[in-house]
Amino acid sequence: MSDEKSMTTGIIPGREAALSLFLKYNKSDSLLKHALSVEGVMKYMARKEGEDEEKWGTIGLLHDIDYEMYPEEHCSKARDILTREGWPEDYIRAVISHGWGICSDVEPSHKMEKILFATDELTGLVTAAALVRPSKSVLDITVKSVKKKWKVKAFAAGVDRDIILKGAEMMGVEIAELIQDVIDGMKDVAQEIGLAGEPL
16 A cells, blocks of 8 residues: 555645635745646656555645745745645655755655655756746756756756755655756646747
8 A cells, every 4th residue: 555645534625725725825926837837847756656646646735825925934934824724644744854954844754745745846946947938838858958047046946946846855866857847847837837838
């Protein structure tokens, strides 16, 4: 049995409930697009790993649930919100673990948590790299172009490269493979996140 299976009983809220809850606490278009990006990547990775696609995607969607309203209490408020709404403990733990070493002391231990930790920041770098392309699209971006932007510290300076590297190490994968996975996951939701390209 997978270690990602919920240890809780009862009905687990689904994607629709997760999106509704996210929009209750976040009005920013950029935060929504980020949440949808991470959701897309987590669903892609779940398929790749043979895991629960809806569960992984929902956790990706919810990971920044408290960020807009409670930036100074990021992750701790997420626990309060999700507990109050009746979400299972393993979902809550996974959401909180993405802030390990920054705003949380919950270390990613399950495969799902390590992937969320590793890919969260990287979606921001891929987004920024896509937006400066002539196509403004993630559909034609390459690992090489993202790695080139990675080396420019002033580019997407808010993206913590060290966290991405730490996450890749946790997962036991090369950074190039991780970048490709994030690109592929974001391609699946390119339209929703505004990175399908601009019409000519």
